[in-house]
């Protein structure tokens with residue numbers, strides 16, 4: 001496909017994240033502002049295969065900046081993982097006269113975008129929309145801040161009952177294979193510790209916790225656990241405690257999908273709005289196969305290959321801060 005983009009396709013894919021609607025609004029309005037038509041594609045890449053597409057005007061994105069979820073719906077599309085599926089998707093783009101795509105999602109979304117862009121020479125720009133914050137090259141993804149806030153409000157409530165009963169709580173948070181949500185929510189909620197997959201191969205974090213005398217002066221404790229086979233999850237750790245340290249009165253809370261819902265925070269609305277405008281600017285600037293990121297409060301461009309392949313390191317200094325503050 002050549003440049004001189006007249007019409008873009010816009011979709012959300014993978015797990016939804018608060019702020020996706022703010023991003024949809026921003027991309028739509030910024031495109032129209034630049035005389036580019038916008039075709040909204042429903043249910044992620046699936047809509048590109050089934051042709052579930054509707055042209056958007058500015059009013060289609062009114063009153064959505066404050067809404068959680070995604071008005072475009074989302075899906076993880078198995079068919080798009082096949083060359084046959086991607087061929088149909090490309091035919092739909094040609095039929096609909098879509099010259100370029102803006103895709104909002106995470107790792108899986110950009111993996112699909114990268115292959116599709118290569119195979120069919122399609123300009124694609126990605127916006128990082130995932131609560132996990134696990135994309136390399138951006139300080140924050142759209143949805144991460146809101147999910148953190150949801151987690152700390154839940155932890156505050158659990159702390160009341162943990163204190164009353166003098167119990168140890170393992171609270172499991174999402175993050176897929178990454179510990180960003182766990183580590184940051186532990187800090188922000190005043191938890192005693194965070195157990196994250198990034199460290200588990202180096203040390204036995206549960207043993208470390210016991211050895212450090214994590215209860216110290218307190219009778220109750222909150223430990224945030226990142227979901228992951230590597231950490232064993234909250235249930236896995238509770239089972240170990242039951243066997244190895246039966247003296248503790250342990251309970252488990254798995255926060256689950258509550259973390260993905262709710263009205264986006266101001267920060268998520270702001271970065272989604274800035275990133276949406278930056279996506280259209282990037283297309284006008286003949287960029288392709290990049291994710292828009294934010295580093296030190298400045299917009300950056302990250303090639304898809306880097307965003308999805310490079311491991312984003314957790315800031316292990318935060319673990320030290322957590323330990324100092326939990327005395």
Ligand code: F6P
Pocket residue numbers: 015106130131132174175176227260
């Ligand atoms: O990637 C976002 C995420 O919420 C992860 O934190 C979690 O592991 C996964 O999606 C859950 O996916 P699903 O909603 O398909 O169960």
